[in-house]
Amino acid sequence: MGQRLSLHQILVVLLGTNNVYFQPPSTVKMKYPCIVYRRNKIDEKRANNRLYLHKHGYQIMVIDENPDSPIPDKVLSLPLCSFDRHYTADNLNHDVFNIYY
Numbered sequence: 001m002g003q004r005l006s007l008h009q010i011l012v013v014l015l016g017t018n019n020v021y022f023q024p025p026s027t028v029k030m031k032y033p034c035i036v037y038r039r040n041k042i043d044e045k046r047a048n049n050r051l052y053l054h055k056h057g058y059q060i061m062v063i064d065e066n067p068d069s070p071i072p073d074k075v076l077s078l079p080l081c082s083f084d085r086h087y088t089a090d091n092l093n094h095d096v097f098n099i100y101y
Contacts, residue, residue: 003056008020014035017034023037036060038058041057042054055101063093064093083096
């Protein structure tokens with residue numbers, strides 16, 4: 001859990017506000033712009049049938065009303081981060097990234 005909290009702090013600093021949510025329930029009223037992230041995979045390295053290295057994968061979603069928001073570029077600059085897709089829903093822009101941390 002310490003690694004996730006470290007990633008959370010990095011995202012808070014990157015966004016410049018506390019509008020960073022980890023797997024928020026549907027009852028949470030989010031403020032925009034925001035970052036929503038969740039665990040989505042684990043990269044495993046094995047040898048001799050034993051796990052010797054693993055990194056948790058997270059999906060990071062930047063949600064902003066501004067279609068030209070600078071936040072996605074900041075997220076993309078993080079190590080081991082890659083862009084997945086962009087879409088618009090409810091007049092909000094969503095940029096989705098995958099990162100190993």
